[in-house]
Amino acid sequence: MYRFAYRLAGQQQDAEDLVQDVVVKLYPRLDELEAVDRLRPWLNRVLYRQFIDQVRRKGRQGDRPLSELVAPDSHADWLDSLESDNAGPEIQLEQARLRPALDRVLATLAPDQRALLLLHDVDGWRQEDIAAVLDIPLGTVKSRLHRCRAGLRKKLQRELEPIPRGGRVGE
Template identity: 85%
Template sequence: MAIFPFKPSKARRFEVLVQPHLEAMYRFAFRLAGQQQDAEDLVQDVIIKLYPRLDELEAVEQLRPWLNRVLYRQFIDQIRRKNRQVDRPLTELVGSESQVDWLDSLESDSAGPDFQLERARLGPVLDRVLATLTPDQRALLLLHDVDGWRQEYIAEVLDIPLGTVKSRLHRCRATLRKKLQRELEPIEPVGRVAE
């Protein structure tokens, strides 16, 4: 049974398919790109590429994961074209409007002065360490640990096996942990003992 009693225009059919997924696509693009303008451009590029392929789009059973996979591939292609690494502080990746909410969610019930001081000390260190990770590593950590995406969904979007997601996530966390330890516990240079 046809969804429409008449054949709507190509533009209307495309809009009906894609419109419900635009907000989720933008959020994903923002996590990948790190800036509002780059995320908007990324989503726009994907939409422009998909419009001529409406028939293929209509045949996709689960459109949201498929769209996110296309978005991710477009992002990777852009990085390869630019041949540079996108380094953004965590505060930019989270976004200024949601940053306060996200940081507040990390607060414990006993948020005394010691906790506040430690948090102020760790924030910039975490930003610096996250900036040293590759875009793929950062995206994986942020999607899973910050946004709460399930590993199965990440595997589907990135088009990699679930075991690969698990092992990459484990390696990313281990790398992050080592870098944080180096930043937070610097070893002072050993000098000669003065006589």
């Protein structure tokens, strides 16, 4: 629960508070928890709903750059998928340019879109589990994931290439 809360909240203290709120809310209902078949997705769904409630209460203040979601010393570990073992200087330069742009673009996404991308593409959750946690149909998860990736791709292209191909600076 904590790892999921940390991915949603973005800071250790907020994640701890989120998990604590859920545990305090569920503690009086322990007998009901024993009847739940798949406890992990159910708890994560409760945690997600609690997070959404907090975000709605706070407004848009919960948005943070992605760079704050990951400890500075673990940046390389977090984006391993972008690096190869034998990355040359050109690849390293491109990745150094890509990371901050990716952080900025992900920070512009709505919290539910960011949560979906982080759950699936970063944490490696199955789409079926995400559907159970978010309490939405599997087809909706697939279509939202597709739209989020397409939007992320377009925003990232604009971020990295501010001048359109074949265009002039004055256009």
